[in-house]
Amino acid sequence: MEVVLESKQLCKTYRLGKHHHQHVLKNVNVQMKKGEFVAVMGPSGSGKSTLLYNMSGMDRMTAGTVMFDGQEISTLSETELSKLRLHHMGFIFQGIHLLKNLSVFDNIILSAYLAKKSSRHQINERALELMQQTGIADLAHHDITQASGGQLQRVGICRALINDPEMIFADEPTGALNSKSATEIMDILADVNQTGTAILVVTHDVKVAAKTERVLYMVDGNIVGEKLLGKYNQNTDEIKAREEKLSRWLMEMGF
Numbered sequence: 001m002e003v004v005l006e007s008k009q010l011c012k013t014y015r016l017g018k019h020h021h022q023h024v025l026k027n028v029n030v031q032m033k034k035g036e037f038v039a040v041m042g043p044s045g046s047g048k049s050t051l052l053y054n055m056s057g058m059d060r061m062t063a064g065t066v067m068f069d070g071q072e073i074s075t076l077s078e079t080e081l082s083k084l085r086l087h088h089m090g091f092i093f094q095g096i097h098l099l100k101n102l103s104v105f106d107n108i109i110l111s112a113y114l115a116k117k118s119s120r121h122q123i124n125e126r127a128l129e130l131m132q133q134t135g136i137a138d139l140a141h142h143d144i145t146q147a148s149g150g151q152l153q154r155v156g157i158c159r160a161l162i163n164d165p166e167m168i169f170a171d172e173p174t175g176a177l178n179s180k181s182a183t184e185i186m187d188i189l190a191d192v193n194q195t196g197t198a199i200l201v202v203t204h205d206v207k208v209a210a211k212t213e214r215v216l217y218m219v220d221g222n223i224v225g226e227k228l229l230g231k232y233n234q235n236t237d238e239i240k241a242r243e244e245k246l247s248r249w250l251m252e253m254g255f
């Protein structure tokens with residue numbers, strides 16, 4: 001299968017004052033196939049979010065290479081990187097970063113209007129379709145401040161999908177949600193993945209990771225293990241078994 005994202009010897013070092021450096025990513029090699037659903041787990045501070053930001057070009061790596069869809073991202077200018085992110089990547093964060101003075105609908109369509117890949121009519125139709133799929137169609141013209149945490153996360157998902165990206169990067173997408181909303185959000189992401197969108201998700205939650213097909217375990221700036229779970233099928237009753245299998249492995253890894 002074709003590769004969508006690959007890091008080789010990826011390093012990220014933060015400079016903390018004149019003589020002190022923190023090596024947060026240490027020669028990380030990760031490969032993701034088109035349409036794959038991968039989770040990154042590991043102790044707090046091990047570098048998971050940093051990995052996500054550097055692999056998506058949100059942050060600049062210190063050394064190594066990252067190829068996205070055959071393109072070496074470290075060679076791109078800021079403008080080229082913004083374009084790549086706008087057209088080909090979607091982002092879902094715990095803190096969401098939605099614009100407070102816009103309605104739910106406007107928050108979702110904004111990046112599509114900027115990308116200009118389709119007509120305004122097509123964009124509006126797509127936004128409505130996504131809102132229906134994620135169960136927030138009634139909120140379209142509400143102010144963003146009137147939405148609950150779970151609803152906001154759905155808005156974030158619609159926004160991430162509006163330009164039909166090849167890949168979604170999600171940092172703790174369920175971190176601020178109760179377990180019912182978290183399950184619903186993960187089911188939506190699993191559906192999105194079924195349509196062929198690759199997803200890289202950073203999470204502390206075994207229930208979230210159990211719905212992905214491969215889990216990477218990160219310790220102190222390195223990937224030290226990986227667990228293959230295979231595609232998750234929502235129609236079967238296998239989720240408990242996957243969670244148990246993953247929990248056992250995480251215990252072995254020292255999680």
Ligand SMILES: Nc1ncnc2c1ncn2[C@@H]1O[C@H](COP(=O)(O)OP(=O)(O)OP(=O)(O)O)[C@@H](O)[C@H]1O
Pocket residue numbers: 014022024042043044045046047048049050051
């Ligand atoms: N901009 C920055 N400047 C300096 N150090 C940073 C910066 N961003 C992150 N770090 C440091 O890099 C290390 C890894 O942070 P990162 O957020 O990637 O970890 P994480 O595994 O995602 O943690 P958590 O699970 O707690 O979210 C931490 O020690 C953090 O303090």
